[in-house]
Amino acid sequence: MTTDTWLPDVAAPPRTLLDVVDVSRRFGDVAALDSVSLTIAENEFFALLGPSGCGKTTLLRSIAGFEQPDSGAILLGGEDLLGMPPNRRPVNLMFQSYALFPHMTVERNIAYGLEREGLPGVQVRRRVGEVLETVGLPELAKRRPKQLSGGQRQRVALARAIVKRPRLLLLDEPLSALDRKVRGDMQLELKRLQHEVGITFVVVTHDQDEAISMADRIAVMAQGRVQQIATPLDLYRRPANLFVADFIGTSNVLGGRLEGGSFHSDELGALPTAGATGPAGPAHLVVRPEHVRLLPEPDGAVRGEVVDVQFKGGSSHVVVGVAGLARPFLVSVSGETTVRRGQPVSLDWSTAVVVADELV
Amino acid sequence: MAETRSGPGWLWLPLLLCGAFLYVPIAVLVAMSFNDGGSAYSWDGFSLRWYGELAGDERLRSALATSLGVAAGATVVATVLGTLLAVGLARHNRSKLLEAGAMAPAILPDLLLAIGLLGFYYAIDFPKSALTVLVAHAAFGTAFVVAVVRARLAGMDLSEEEASRDLGAGAVTTFFRITVPAIAPAIVAGALLVFTLSLDEFVIAYFTAGPTTQTLPIAIYSMVRAGITPEINALATVLVVVSIAVVVFAARTVRTTEDS
Numbered sequence: 193m194t195t196d197t198w199l200p201d202v203a204a205p206p207r208t209l210l211d212v213v214d215v216s217r218r219f220g221d222v223a224a225l226d227s228v229s230l231t232i233a234e235n236e237f238f239a240l241l242g243p244s245g246c247g248k249t250t251l252l253r254s255i256a257g258f259e260q261p262d263s264g265a266i267l268l269g270g271e272d273l274l275g276m277p278p279n280r281r282p283v284n285l286m287f288q289s290y291a292l293f294p295h296m297t298v299e300r301n302i303a304y305g306l307e308r309e310g311l312p313g314v315q316v317r318r319r320v321g322e323v324l325e326t327v328g329l330p331e332l333a334k335r336r337p338k339q340l341s342g343g344q345r346q347r348v349a350l351a352r353a354i355v356k357r358p359r360l361l362l363l364d365e366p367l368s369a370l371d372r373k374v375r376g377d378m379q380l381e382l383k384r385l386q387h388e389v390g391i392t393f394v395v396v397t398h399d400q401d402e403a404i405s406m407a408d409r410i411a412v413m414a415q416g417r418v419q420q421i422a423t424p425l426d427l428y429r430r431p432a433n434l435f436v437a438d439f440i441g442t443s444n445v446l447g448g449r450l451e452g453g454s455f456h457s458d459e460l461g462a463l464p465t466a467g468a469t470g471p472a473g474p475a476h477l478v479v480r481p482e483h484v485r486l487l488p489e490p491d492g493a494v495r496g497e498v499v500d501v502q503f504k505g506g507s508s509h510v511v512v513g514v515a516g517l518a519r520p521f522l523v524s525v526s527g528e529t530t531v532r533r534g535q536p537v538s539l540d541w542s543t544a545v546v547v548a549d550e551l552v
Numbered sequence: 553m554a555e556t557r558s559g560p561g562w563l564w565l566p567l568l569l570c571g572a573f574l575y576v577p578i579a580v581l582v583a584m585s586f587n588d589g590g591s592a593y594s595w596d597g598f599s600l601r602w603y604g605e606l607a608g609d610e611r612l613r614s615a616l617a618t619s620l621g622v623a624a625g626a627t628v629v630a631t632v633l634g635t636l637l638a639v640g641l642a643r644h645n646r647s648k649l650l651e652a653g654a655m656a657p658a659i660l661p662d663l664l665l666a667i668g669l670l671g672f673y674y675a676i677d678f679p680k681s682a683l684t685v686l687v688a689h690a691a692f693g694t695a696f697v698v699a700v701v702r703a704r705l706a707g708m709d710l711s712e713e714e715a716s717r718d719l720g721a722g723a724v725t726t727f728f729r730i731t732v733p734a735i736a737p738a739i740v741a742g743a744l745l746v747f748t749l750s751l752d753e754f755v756i757a758y759f760t761a762g763p764t765t766q767t768l769p770i771a772i773y774s775m776v777r778a779g780i781t782p783e784i785n786a787l788a789t790v791l792v793v794v795s796i797a798v799v800v801f802a803a804r805t806v807r808t809t810e811d812s
Contacts, residue, residue: 258714278717291715295733304729305719356719 206233209392210255210360215264217250224250225261226416232360232394237386239407240396241439247416248396252362255394256285268359279308284358288365290349292337298348299324299333305356323355326388343374350382354389363395367402379406400440404428412436428480433548437478444484444521450475450546459516464493465544475546481524483543486510486531492538496521498531512537578792585785602786612787615771618682622757622767623750626689631743633690634697639731641698642705655702658695665692666759673760680762688760689753693746700745704738737805744802748795 210232217225224247232238240248253259255266257278266273273281284305293301299320306316324330327347337345346366353361366382367375383406386393397403403410404424412419412427412435420432424440431437438445448457455465455477463477485492496514510523510531521539531537585603589596606612641651657665669688673680712734716726732739754769761767766774775784 256718258717278714279720279722283718285715285718287711287715289709289711291709291711293712293715293730293733304716304721308720308725352715352719 209234211267213265215261217261223416228418230411230421235392237393237408239403239410241403241410242413246413248413252364252396256362257281282358283360284353284356285362286349286353286366290345294337298335302352302355319355323351327351342370361391361393431547434476437547442481444479446477455546465546470546478545478547479541481522483541484523485540486523487538490538492540494539498533498535581785582789585782585789587782602782605783606786615766615768619751619768622682622686623747625686626693626750627743627747629690630693630697630746634694635701635739638698638701654698655695657692662755666756670759682765684760685757688756689750696745697742700742701735701738704735708734740805
């Protein structure tokens, strides 16, 4: 089959929408943003992930126009954003507190942004009606924010932001005010909406599950710096440093040195490291729980004793105490397991990552 | 919901005493306004005659008109200035000194303010009249409005204003469409406070009024010097009724603004 004649669009590289170039912002002695650079493509679902105080919200607010960076540039489709006041930027922000106007009904809240553009009333009403359909709340148009549940308020805030058809939608911790059950539904809902309206989303979150399940790409931040930008799968499989490895998913971490392509643990000596690369020197070995094999015979790389077995539904977690290690080894086994507490076992793995010590 | 709890039975006694302490003087005053006799102390039978005399008293009527005019003017000036000052302090100021300075006239002794203003009017050679009283009342009234509105702004979610900017509104539109509705109850409360404070303010008015200007408190003061007549009781009763009406109206306005 000759394919290359009718597939050029798919193969075309994604167009860059947002360019953050070397942006820094200090608050007194604290560097909230320290030379942050990243690019976000058209129609991407991008997440800024990190613990509180890592600078992710400052970056978001700088894009929206509520913080002025000390240096650097922020370009949207090649156009400089920093010279524009927030009300002129073709960007909308969904606030963490939703910031709905309490003295206006749902439809007045949503119409507010369109009226500021000077659209005629007929068009405003039509677009408000359409967006209420999109977020599934047409029957609540006349209610006031106080009379809505948390999930409904969130949808109204989202509707108010997307009705302006911004080129970029910023969402500040969009799901943090919702309870656990609603949160899962809203994750799916946000992804569906993003595809439907075709707007580029940038989500700020401290919740790695949220970022991993929603985003196309994630920038992990710590102490004002970008640690790594990658797809969720890459972050999990190839973390750039110990911080990313620890922040994304669960892992067993061993301290030691990398020498001549093999890893020597401080406590356990030489350990299996399939394809470990990197400069010789201090390093950490990261082994994911589901990559560890549990062997009944004492011929694995590490020997230990089962401390606890936890059934988790689809999988079981086996906690193995290893002599010399402060933290027990966590092993994930699919389905049930036959090992019992107190049973001697040995551990082995074929997949592991060696990462550098420090943050970027 | 208020939880009703029954405490020790004797607690109604101090409550009753407190109530009596607060309201018996006012009740006596109201009762004596219906006294037929000329004494303010001994009862001679029911009559509305002092209300008639009050209605016919040219001097008190004009004093009341002056006071209402001064109070209304001072309220408008103080409410506008105080609200703008409070917003400025809340949004664009980090100096504690400036903040304290804006509220100081509310705390300073009236006498100080009165003497200061008197000296000021002399210094700029401004003839004293009802207008000078209005300006003086607006000055301390502004401080009260700042205090009330500032407290409300402190409790307001700043991101509502940011959301308005984000949705394309400029600073002025944001102020009138978002900020003012959010602090409206405080603006109403501040305005009422200034109005009632100005209406019965004596010291500053006495110092800053022109020689022929008589506000209601000044008129009453000069009448009382000649002895209390039931006519003053009748006037006081009218003022009590008006005050209660204003407070009830204000409470209802504030409640409806907050519900809506």
